[in-house]
Amino acid sequence: MTTVARAASEAAPRVRHPNTWVYFDGDICRYHDVHIGLMTNALHYGTGVYDGTRAYWDGEHGQLYIAQGVEHFERMRRSAKTLEMTLPHTNEELLDITLELIRRNEFREDIYIRPILFAATEEIGCRLDNIDVSFAIYLAPANRYAAWTDGIRCKISSWRRVSDDAIPARAKATGAYINCALSKLEATASGFDEAIMLNRDGHVAEGPVENIFMVKKGGIVTPPLGDDIVEGLTRGMVLELIRDELDLPVTERSIQRTELYSCDELFFTGTGVRVTSIVDVDDRRIGDGTEGPVTKRLKELFRAAVLRRLPGREHWTVPVY
Ligand code: PMP
DSSP states (O other): OOHHHHHHHHTSOOOSOTTOEEEETTEEEEGGGOOOOTTBHHHHHOOEEEOOEEEEEETTTTEEEEETHHHHHHHHHHHHHHTTOOOOSOHHHHHHHHHHHHHHHTOOSOEEEEEEEEEOOBSSOOOOTTOOEEEEEEEEEOTTTTOOOSOEEEEEOSSOOOOTTTSOGGGOBGGGHHHHHHHHHHHHHTTOSEEEEEOTTSBEEEOSSOEEEEEETTEEEEOOGGGTOOOOHHHHHHHHHIIIIIOOOEEEOOOBHHHHHTOSEEEEEETTTEEEEEEEETTEEOTTSSOOHHHHHHHHHHHHHHTTOSTTOGGGEEEOO
């Protein structure tokens, strides 16, 4: 392992221990009892889809809240459809399985919830027709995942975001994440925290696992869904908070690279990063180089909402215990 690779993997969530309870093809079993063969199609060809959401631990009330419990299974169902795969169970059944898994694991901390559906046929051949699929859900503590508390420094990547006519960016297809990993590698190897990818048209798309928002002249702008981005669940929640709680104008429109250099505030949203301020792009200071007031307020509102402390947003979360 190179130094860069080691640093990146240390930041990732890990299985709590090999005894973690997971769901795999109809059974709840121990993580170490799942065996996936070397010839598994998805391992070679990236033929799978995944999703992810977070559960937020409220230590004060001894409660864990899953964010967007049903919605992220709905997004995954749509991703699966793009690959002509079928997600087993209804969204509500999947949520019930997730609740059962969390309770069995007795998690009392922030966790990451990762369902994955993948081509499981063990045979040489890059294809998606007439293929067996496997489905799993696993959970991992999330406290160390993208745990940036201060503003971060980003690099515009030389890797363009995959376009919809190559690999559907919105589908959260496992193979597409090579694109994200390469941009991240380039950014961290150059001493930055994270990458920002442009799409093939040169428009600002997103980070490797984050959506991006720009604050400019009292308004907020974020790239539209047609600019090869993932329809982030956090993006959706933040859009609602901007409209309803901040009462600021927000536009979904294409953004050009140099608009980033001169904007007032910039931030990422995502399951991993939640709301994270970007204070530098390509060694150019954003605003005064510290977290701006709009980002700060959105961070507070988002945290309150996922911990059920913001009236009117209770439907965003599902309590576990
Ligand atoms: N873009 C990409 C490429 C992602 O993988 C993610 C993470 N799912 C996001 C944006 C943010 O989406 P979410 O808010 O649902 O985590």
